Amino acid sequence: MRRVKYSVVGMGLALAFLACTEVEPQRYEMRETVQIAEWDVRILHREFLSPNLTGLAQVMSLVDAEQLVAIHVALDYERGEPEDHARALGRLLGSVSLSEADGRKRKILMAPLTQSHFLMLKSGSSTSLEHLQSLAQTADSDVKRGRWVLVYPVSGRRDSLSFVMRNYDAASGQPRRAAIMLRR
Numbered sequence: 001m002r003r004v005k006y007s008v009v010g011m012g013l014a015l016a017f018l019a020c021t022e023v024e025p026q027r028y029e030m031r032e033t034v035q036i037a038e039w040d041v042r043i044l045h046r047e048f049l050s051p052n053l054t055g056l057a058q059v060m061s062l063v064d065a066e067q068l069v070a071i072h073v074a075l076d077y078e079r080g081e082p083e084d085h086a087r088a089l090g091r092l093l094g095s096v097s098l099s100e101a102d103g104r105k106r107k108i109l110m111a112p113l114t115q116s117h118f119l120m121l122k123s124g125s126s127t128s129l130e131h132l133q134s135l136a137q138t139a140d141s142d143v144k145r146g147r148w149v150l151v152y153p154v155s156g157r158r159d160s161l162s163f164v165m166r167n168y169d170a171a172s173g174q175p176r177r178a179a180i181m182l183r184r
Contacts, residue, residue: 023176023177024177025162025177025178025179026175026178026179027179027181028179028181029181029183030045030046030181031044032180034165034178034180035078035171035173036095036165036170036174036178037079037080037088037091037167037168037170037171037174038077038079038080038084038088038169039076039077039078039079039088039092040074040075041073041075041092041165041178041180042073042076043073043163043180044074044147046161046182047069047072048067048068048069048070048158049067049070050067063109063153064153065106065153065154066154066155067154068109068151068152068153068154069098069152069154069161070149070150070151071098071149071150071151071152071163071182072115072147073149073150073163074147075089075092077089077146079171091168092165093108093150095165095166096108096150096163096164096166097164098152098154098161098162099163099179100154100155100160100161101157101159101160101161102155102157104155106152106153106154107152108150109152112148112149113148113149113150114147114148114149115147115149117149118149118151161181161182162179162180162181162182163179163182164177164178164179164180165177165178165179165180
């Protein structure tokens with residue numbers, strides 16, 4: 001009886017250890033589609049933002065970073081149920097981070113923006129009211145097409161950034177972790 005008890009405890013500890021170890025992420029390039037759970041994820045491009053932009057100056061004062069990077073991403077909800085879309089999006093966004101060359105992991109800075117809202121943020125008060133209104137009207141189209149902008153704080157180094165995703169619901173053939181290299 002005692003031997004069975006120790007082997008069960010040992011097996012439990014081994015399983016706990018395996019669950020805590022990091023799986024090396026499978027590497028992808030920008031514009032390559034990665035299947036993560038119900039989603040097809042594709043990084044369209046990256047954009048480094050000036051900390052002096054009208055809409056971002058206040059944000060920069062709150063974070064430990066030299067600049068911000070905007071990741072333009074296509075998130076296509078391919079394999080899930082329509083009523084689960086919001087939950088699945090929250091889970092996906094909670095599983096992503098930006099990894100810098102020094103190993104620092106950064107979490108998304110603000111709520112995901114549609115491309116239209118991102119353009120409004122960038123233009124601040126330097127654009128016409130008509131232009132802002134036209135951007136606001138296209139936001140629904142961005143949501144339906146799954147086009148989002150994720151903003152992250154980063155150090156001054158622009159090299160070796162990677163967009164890392166953990167796949168909590170990995171289907172057969174999907175990576176458990178994926179890293180998309182953010183090269184030009």
